[in-house]
Amino acid sequence: MATERPSGGLLNKKVDSFSGPGFYPAKLPNGMAKKKSKKTRKTERKKLLNAPSAQLMEKGRSLTAAGNYREAIDILKLALKKDETNTEIKTLLFRTYALRETQLRQKGMVKEADVIHAHTLSFRPDVQALSENDLILIMKASPLQEALPSYAEYISSAGPSSEAEHIIASRLLTDPRWDLLDALPDTSPLKRDLCVFRDALKWMNEARWKKALAAMRSVSRTSPIAPLKMLCRAMACFYGKDEDGMNRALSMIPESFPILSVFRRVERLPQNFPVLWEGRQVAEDEIHSLLSDLKTQRLKAAIGKIKQISQALFPPAPQAAVRQILQMIMPMGFSGILDEDVLQELAEALLSEADAAVFMAQYYFLAAEDIFEETADYLNMLDSEFADPSDLRIASSLVLTDAAGQISKRHMADDMYGLSVRTLKSLGIASKDAETALIEMTLKAIELDPENRSAYDLLANLPRSSRKSKQLAEQGLLRMYERFSDDPEPCLALSRLYYEKNAFRQAETMLEAAMKRAPYDERVREYRITGLLHAIERNLQRKKLHIVKQDLEKAVKLSGKNTKPPVAVKQVRFEMEQTGQLPLFGGEIQTEKKDIRSIIATVLSPMLLFDRLKTLALLAAEARPGYGPWDTAKIRQLDAVFRPYAARMKELPSSQIRRLLVPEEDRPPYRMKPKPMISIFLDRQPKILNLLLDEDVLPVLEAMLASGLTKACAKEIRRRQKTAKKPFDHLLAFYSLVIRHITDKTDRNAEPFETIVNQVEDRYRELFRAASRRLSVFAEGRLKAALEHFNFKLLNTGCTCPMCTGRAGEAEFFDPDGFDENGEAFFPNIFDGLGELPWGEGNPLKSAISDIEQLVDEMGLRGAPEKIIRKRRRELYNNFQIRMVLEMFADLMPDEMKPLLSREARMLVWV
Numbered sequence: 001m002a003t004e005r006p007s008g009g010l011l012n013k014k015v016d017s018f019s020g021p022g023f024y025p026a027k028l029p030n031g032m033a034k035k036k037s038k039k040t041r042k043t044e045r046k047k048l049l050n051a052p053s054a055q056l057m058e059k060g061r062s063l064t065a066a067g068n069y070r071e072a073i074d075i076l077k078l079a080l081k082k083d084e085t086n087t088e089i090k091t092l093l094f095r096t097y098a099l100r101e102t103q104l105r106q107k108g109m110v111k112e113a114d115v116i117h118a119h120t121l122s123f124r125p126d127v128q129a130l131s132e133n134d135l136i137l138i139m140k141a142s143p144l145q146e147a148l149p150s151y152a153e154y155i156s157s158a159g160p161s162s163e164a165e166h167i168i169a170s171r172l173l174t175d176p177r178w179d180l181l182d183a184l185p186d187t188s189p190l191k192r193d194l195c196v197f198r199d200a201l202k203w204m205n206e207a208r209w210k211k212a213l214a215a216m217r218s219v220s221r222t223s224p225i226a227p228l229k230m231l232c233r234a235m236a237c238f239y240g241k242d243e244d245g246m247n248r249a250l251s252m253i254p255e256s257f258p259i260l261s262v263f264r265r266v267e268r269l270p271q272n273f274p275v276l277w278e279g280r281q282v283a284e285d286e287i288h289s290l291l292s293d294l295k296t297q298r299l300k301a302a303i304g305k306i307k308q309i310s311q312a313l314f315p316p317a318p319q320a321a322v323r324q325i326l327q328m329i330m331p332m333g334f335s336g337i338l339d340e341d342v343l344q345e346l347a348e349a350l351l352s353e354a355d356a357a358v359f360m361a362q363y364y365f366l367a368a369e370d371i372f373e374e375t376a377d378y379l380n381m382l383d384s385e386f387a388d389p390s391d392l393r394i395a396s397s398l399v400l401t402d403a404a405g406q407i408s409k410r411h412m413a414d415d416m417y418g419l420s421v422r423t424l425k426s427l428g429i430a431s432k433d434a435e436t437a438l439i440e441m442t443l444k445a446i447e448l449d450p451e452n453r454s455a456y457d458l459l460a461n462l463p464r465s466s467r468k469s470k471q472l473a474e475q476g477l478l479r480m481y482e483r484f485s486d487d488p489e490p491c492l493a494l495s496r497l498y499y500e501k502n503a504f505r506q507a508e509t510m511l512e513a514a515m516k517r518a519p520y521d522e523r524v525r526e527y528r529i530t531g532l533l534h535a536i537e538r539n540l541q542r543k544k545l546h547i548v549k550q551d552l553e554k555a556v557k558l559s560g561k562n563t564k565p566p567v568a569v570k571q572v573r574f575e576m577e578q579t580g581q582l583p584l585f586g587g588e589i590q591t592e593k594k595d596i597r598s599i600i601a602t603v604l605s606p607m608l609l610f611d612r613l614k615t616l617a618l619l620a621a622e623a624r625p626g627y628g629p630w631d632t633a634k635i636r637q638l639d640a641v642f643r644p645y646a647a648r649m650k651e652l653p654s655s656q657i658r659r660l661l662v663p664e665e666d667r668p669p670y671r672m673k674p675k676p677m678i679s680i681f682l683d684r685q686p687k688i689l690n691l692l693l694d695e696d697v698l699p700v701l702e703a704m705l706a707s708g709l710t711k712a713c714a715k716e717i718r719r720r721q722k723t724a725k726k727p728f729d730h731l732l733a734f735y736s737l738v739i740r741h742i743t744d745k746t747d748r749n750a751e752p753f754e755t756i757v758n759q760v761e762d763r764y765r766e767l768f769r770a771a772s773r774r775l776s777v778f779a780e781g782r783l784k785a786a787l788e789h790f791n792f793k794l795l796n797t798g799c800t801c802p803m804c805t806g807r808a809g810e811a812e813f814f815d816p817d818g819f820d821e822n823g824e825a826f827f828p829n830i831f832d833g834l835g836e837l838p839w840g841e842g843n844p845l846k847s848a849i850s851d852i853e854q855l856v857d858e859m860g861l862r863g864a865p866e867k868i869i870r871k872r873r874r875e876l877y878n879n880f881q882i883r884m885v886l887e888m889f890a891d892l893m894p895d896e897m898k899p900l901l902s903r904e905a906r907m908l909v910w911v
Contacts, residue, residue, distance in 0.1 A: 053083035061092060069100035094123035098137040115520035132161050139167045144177055152183045165190045165224035176201060190224045197225050209235040227253045294329065295337060303349045322350050330363055340871055358384055368406050369870045372419055375403040376426040397449035404441040405458050436469045438462055443476050456480040460493035470501055488514040488524045495531065507531060522560060529555050529563045536570045540628065545578045565614040568603045572619060575599045576629040596637040609648060610656050616642045617660065620680050646684035650691055657688065658696040662703045678707050689716050694728035701735060705778045714739050727764040730756055734768060738775050741783050750792040849900055856904045869907045
């Protein structure tokens with residue numbers, strides 16, 4: 001059935017000529033639409049400010065009725081400012097906030113909805129004055145623990161509300177907080193049936209519908225849980241194959257009952273899913289028997305069982321059930337339980353020739369082995385699955401999006417070289433550049449289905465370094481910006497792109513648009529502040545201080561918990577840079593030399609200790625002679641302010657101290673590496689590490705290693721080992737051992753590492769594995785490889801291959817002099833049942849040819865189809881050690897020696 005896409009969006013709405021805050025142009029001035037002139041905006045704003053409160057209130061009422069809640073809130077807030085005592089405006093503002101909150105939650109914008117919820121409660125009328133409709137708004141917008149006290153007050157003055165009772169009963173289905181019902185008076189109908197509700201819900205959760213129905217036998221038709229009784233009756237009829245009884249029961253569930261009203265949509269269930277009504281129940285033993293036949297490759301028996309089960313499930317059209325069963329069997333091919341040729345044989349025996357071809361095309365596409373070719377093949381067969389053109393476009397769009405995502409995730413873009421023109425056309429690829437090709441694939445997916453949000457999100461995150469790839473990405477993101485007119489994400493994605501292009505003005509315009517779309521979203525605010533900070537830095541360097549002042553005022557107004565320190569740093573810089581201009585903090589024009597201590601004290605005065613320390617650390621990190629206004633004298637003044645605050649760090653909890661010492665990276669749109677803070681604080685507070693708990697010290701120790709403070713790191717570990725408790729005692733010993741091996745160049749041994757790791761309980765082992773991977777960054781050689789793979793036996797091997805010596809990423813990876821030539825195996829048990837793959841004596845390349853051919857024979861690939869060889873190759877390459885050997889062989893083999901290998905061996909090594 002075709003899927004109808006809504007054509008909505010602000011671009012299709014008529015905007016009232018009476019504009020105001022929140023009435024923004026649908027398109028911004030980056031070539032999309034003409035921006036309103038400054039004079040026009042001033043005129044409209046003046047018109048709003050001069051309008052009487054009654055006119056504004058009526059305008060807000062009409063906007064609310066039209067569903068334009070965001071703009072209605074702006075208008076009503078202006079009306080309330082003009083007439084603060086008008087209770088009608090407050091009530092209308094409460095209703096609009098509640099409706100806006102519901103709208104945001106439906107869109108998934110939870111953070112913004114939570115902020116709106118606080119405004120909703122602030123304008124809520126007294127419960128005694130609430131109408132039932134207002135009560136329902138509160139009940140829908142509030143969690144259960146907030147909704148019940150409000151309803152309890154309402155009952156005492158106005159009596160029970162059936163719709164409110166339905167909301168509470170529906171919430172209790174998924175959140176059975178029975179203790180909260182104590183707030184309700186005894187006059188609540190729900191409280192009277194509480195014991196019955198509890199018993200019935202227990203049986204419903206176990207899908208024992210007849211018992212649940214029996215438990216609610218005494219429930220009257222006027223009870224709040226009467227719809228649940230009807231649900232139980234419908235489900236009992238469903239399992240009893242009583243179609244008429246099920247439909248009658250579903251029709252008695254009121255539309256106002258939340259959650260369960262969805263069951264009204266399936267009244268035609270028998271017509272849509274006759275397999276559920278006309279087939280018999282398939283025993284679990286039959287399923288296990290089929291799986292056993294498949295695993296042991298008794299194909300004739302398996303084919304017979306599939307036919308038998310399909311006939312039992314859906315007698316009118318068993319082929320539909322066959323296709324579903326084969327779809328469920330397909331993952332057994334991905335995991336290696338079934339071979340591709342077995343799946344092919346099953347499909348050909350059970351399906352028509354055309355359906356079998358589609359099934360195998362889908363399998364190869366999902367296996368993603370030769371992803372470009374397989375995607376093109378599957379796209380060309382989709383029309384046999386989706387007859388409706390609209391459905392076909394949507395399916396094709398989803399296939400292209402998934403393929404592009406897999407290619408990007410697995411770094412397979414370079415495999416596109418050598419593809420046929422037909423394949424490239426099917427995928428929408430016109431460029432020979434791999435990076436641009438992925439973007440073109442995604443753009444084609446968007447063209448096929450403009451509502452494919454996954455494609456837009458993928459496009460926003462695909463790599464783009466060339467000018468062409470950035471231009472194509474911009475085209476797609478601008479389409480996203482137009483289509484999702486209420487969503488800030490397109491604006492943020494475009495701002496990131498514009499920062500990459502150094503188009504700072506366009507990036508800032510997009511961040512402003514994001515703020516207008518989601519003014520209460522903390523993430524959007526941080527994006528906007530980050531953009532302002534970079535604009536401030538640019539203008540400080542260009543000495544355009546009047547622009548800096550404007551941007552700083554915006555940043556100060558927007559700054560929150562995470563952004564106060566970096567904004568404060570720019571405030572200090574501004575006051576240090578400007579002379580003879582208006583100061584940021586008010587007062588007369590100053591031309592004399594600024595006192596750094598007084599500037600810093602003014603900026604820090606309204607801040608908490610943590611934010612003050614972070615601000616000072618950021619200033620210290622950038623304070624160097626010759627950078628901006630900094631000179632030796634000013635740096636000394638900064639240090640004079642910093643040291644007394646550093647002495648107060650003991651007042652902070654351990655987690656906050658860790659965040660000071662190991663700051664997180666700045667957030668997008670313009671990501672920066674975190675500045676090193678360890679040395680800055682250790683220089684001013686040598687005993688700062690004593691303030692950290694064991695669970696907070698590990699990232700600090702790694703930051704010390706990254707900063708070159710190896711000796712200080714080892715000393716701190718020795719001090720902590722005396723008092724550490726599980727699992728940190730073993731973790732610290734592990735860190736100490738790694739540091740000793742990094743600094744000591746003597747022979748390394750696996751035994752000390754294995755001794756520590758073997759003492760660790762299983763529940764803590766993943767902590768060690770993660771720590772090992774992080775510490776591998778600071779190691780080299782065999783120690784690096786052992787830490788990366790958490791396999792310390794590599795320290796004892798005499799192998800000199802790149803993997804075992806940690807040289808896999810170095811240029812000498814392909815140096816023939818680095819290979820073992822002593823007849824020892826590189827990797828024992830290279831593949832189950834295949835034995836060893838020795839390089840042998842003499843020239844390793846000549847010896848390796850026979851070994852690769854032996855591998856082909858052992859795997860049974862001699863004469864095998866191309867797809868089978870590719871599958872086996874993928875299985876081999878899942879093993880890191882085998883992949884290293886085969887990749888090394890592939891790169892070292894000269895072109896003139898390649899013809900010496902068989903077809904199967906060449907495909908196994910080079911594809």
